[in-house]
Amino acid sequence: MLQLGLSLPRCPGGAAAAFPMAEPAAGEEPGTGPEAPGSSPVTIVVTSEADTWDIDTSPGRGCGPFVDWAKMPEAQGPARIPRDVLGRPPKELKRLAREGCWAGSHAGRARLYPRLIQRVSCRLVTPDALVYRDVAGRLFGKRSVSSHPLPEFLEGCPVPTYCLSPHGVTALRKILICVGALFPDITHSPLLPALAALLLHYSEDEAQCFESLSRLIASNAPHAAYIDQSFLAHQASCMTFGDLASKHCPAAHKLIAGAADNVLEVYSEWLSWLFPGLPLGYAVRVLDVFLLEGQKVLYRIALALLKQFRLSAAPAGPQGSDVKAELQAFVRNIAQHVSVDKLLERAFGIRLFSRKEIWLLHMANRKALVERGITVVQRRPSFHLAVDMQKFSSSTVTAQEMRLIWSWLPERFSLFPPLLLFSTSQDGCSLQRFYTCCEGYEPTVLLIKTTEGEVCGAFLSSDWAERKKSGATSGFFGTGECFVFTVRPEAERYEWVLIQKPELAKAVPRSRQRSPSPAPESPLGSSRGRCSPQHLAVPSAQGRGRLSPFLAIRHFLLPSKTASMFMSGSRDGIVIGKGG
Numbered sequence: 124m125l126q127l128g129l130s131l132p133r134c135p136g137g138a139a140a141a142f143p144m145a146e147p148a149a150g151e152e153p154g155t156g157p158e159a160p161g162s163s164p165v166t167i168v169v170t171s172e173a174d175t176w177d178i179d180t181s182p183g184r185g186c187g188p189f190v191d192w193a194k195m196p197e198a199q200g201p202a203r204i205p206r207d208v209l210g211r212p213p214k215e216l217k218r219l220a221r222e223g224c225w226a227g228s229h230a231g232r233a234r235l236y237p238r239l240i241q242r243v244s245c246r247l248v249t250p251d252a253l254v255y256r257d258v259a260g261r262l263f264g265k266r267s268v269s270s271h272p273l274p275e276f277l278e279g280c281p282v283p284t285y286c287l288s289p290h291g292v293t294a295l296r297k298i299l300i301c302v303g304a305l306f307p308d309i310t311h312s313p314l315l316p317a318l319a320a321l322l323l324h325y326s327e328d329e330a331q332c333f334e335s336l337s338r339l340i341a342s343n344a345p346h347a348a349y350i351d352q353s354f355l356a357h358q359a360s361c362m363t364f365g366d367l368a369s370k371h372c373p374a375a376h377k378l379i380a381g382a383a384d385n386v387l388e389v390y391s392e393w394l395s396w397l398f399p400g401l402p403l404g405y406a407v408r409v410l411d412v413f414l415l416e417g418q419k420v421l422y423r424i425a426l427a428l429l430k431q432f433r434l435s436a437a438p439a440g441p442q443g444s445d446v447k448a449e450l451q452a453f454v455r456n457i458a459q460h461v462s463v464d465k466l467l468e469r470a471f472g473i474r475l476f477s478r479k480e481i482w483l484l485h486m487a488n489r490k491a492l493v494e495r496g497i498t499v500v501q502r503r504p505s506f507h508l509a510v511d512m513q514k515f516s517s518s519t520v521t522a523q524e525m526r527l528i529w530s531w532l533p534e535r536f537s538l539f540p541p542l543l544l545f546s547t548s549q550d551g552c553s554l555q556r557f558y559t560c561c562e563g564y565e566p567t568v569l570l571i572k573t574t575e576g577e578v579c580g581a582f583l584s585s586d587w588a589e590r591k592k593s594g595a596t597s598g599f600f601g602t603g604e605c606f607v608f609t610v611r612p613e614a615e616r617y618e619w620v621l622i623q624k625p626e627l628a629k630a631v632p633r634s635r636q637r638s639p640s641p642a643p644e645s646p647l648g649s650s651r652g653r654c655s656p657q658h659l660a661v662p663s664a665q666g667r668g669r670l671s672p673f674l675a676i677r678h679f680l681l682p683s684k685t686a687s688m689f690m691s692g693s694r695d696g697i698v699i700g701k702g703g
Contacts, residue, residue, distance in 0.1 A: 245339075274300065314394055544567065563588065
């Protein structure tokens with residue numbers, strides 16, 4: 124087992140040796156990127172085999188001096204930790220964590236957590252325990268901790284203490300203050316204080332907790348992150364969760380869209396459902412798998428909570444006007460509805476897309492926020508992000524119906540108000556006129572009202588100008604985010620089949636993938652002069668296609684050609700979707 128670090132961990136049998144850096148990945152230039160220090164040697168810590176056999180499986184008090192044991196829940200049954208657990212393959216280790224292998228031993232967690240976190244890939248220069256002792260000595264040597272304010276990035280963020288003793292609460296404040304001093308680039312991080320508090324329950328001293336937290340902050344694993352560190356990143360995660368909820372929890376999403384004026388505002392609290400919302404017994408089970416699998420686990424658990432909320436809600440839906448408060452109350456009392464084992468089982472039964480696909484979606488949402496004026500250093504939005512549909516007027520749908528349609532859109536597009544491009548009442552019934560009015564805009568929403576009063580439509584992810592690339596033939600284009608829907612007589616959405624059954628397609632091998640790096644964060648050009656934070660900018664020729672990278676067919680090996688028939692247009696008509 125190889126572990127990267129700046130200093131030797133406090134574990135018996137460890138040995139250190141210097142090895143040259145590995146060769147850069149294909150397509151990378153030597154010495155570039157945040158984690159490419161050139162050819163300088165890196166300290167490699169090799170943990171001896173004997174150390175992997177020394178895990179305490181007793182349910183006793185092995186959590187260190189920071190816990191109020193009168194509040195600490197009792198361990199449920201004896202631990203089932205294999206003596207060679209640290210030598211197991213990563214896939215096997217994930218399975219053991221999901222099944223609660225070390226849920227019955229406080230001491231087992233205290234021994235495992237630091238060792239699991241040592242495996243997290245992080246930046247070369249990451250503050251460790253020795254750095255913490257030095258900084259804490261200088262900060263708190265002459266003044267009490269109470270005279271030091273908490274870092275600004277915690278403004279408005281809850282700081283849970285769970286079952287920490289008064290001594291533990293003081294230690295938590297010291298750790299957070301040192302994080303603020305050593306990581307000045309952090310501007311907003313709601314998850315960080317809860318994570319620090321949970322790790323402190325299982326740390327032998329403050330320095331060990333700080334080192335573990337630092338490694339999670341400094342993680343540089345590809346397409347994965349542990350802790351959002353700016354409002355921009357956090358809000359992009361909230362939007363990503365909203366996209367996933369819309370796709371994987373359609374019944375719960377419809378319930379919330381009908382009860383809340385602002386769906387994004389509800390989803391912006393998704394992380395607080397987990398931390399500090401969940402009771403400690405549930406929270407640490409989430410932490411068990413989070414340390415091994417990263418943020419994707421948090422999406423899974425929150426989606427499972429949302430599904431359970433829908434099942435537990437009355438047939439008429441939420442009883443009060445504040446669905447956010449009802450969700451928080453539901454999570455606090457989660458033990459009355461579902462056991463932690465069943466919750467995790469349901470969470471990992473959700474067929475999410477790959478970590479890379481979710482990362483692409485997160486980067487697209489981040490791009491949309493930048494276009495709305497959100498910056499990396501910003502701590503709070505300077506304006507309301509949601510669209511006010513009460514001012515919307517249409518002869519095709521009501522404002523309430525449009526609010527539901529807008530809640531179905533990918534979050535990065537629903538930030539912008541609808542802009543009318545074409546209407547048969549104003550522009551006539553010419554198909555060519557329809558193309559002329561819509562070309563240059565991406566994405567678009569098509570609404571159709573029949574002579575019988577029925578209303579249907581489609582969300583179209585790509586510019587209609589793409590149809591010209593097929594020449595005289597009628598070729599298909601678009602991405603898997605396209606969908607069709609009905610509004611009357613029944614509101615229903617019909618998405619790409621691969622969203623509900625991703626196992627039908629395989630991911631494109633890495634050797635055939637194009638780099639998914641985000642485009643530079645500069646305003647998009649507009650041929651119609653609508654470059655405003657209040658309107659979705661029109662993609663330029665160079666940037667076209669980057670607004671909809673999520674579910675692009677280039678990322679999948681599809682089972683048939685019909686699986687990518689999203690939208691098509693010709694002189695004779697338009698086609699959206701393909702199949703029964």
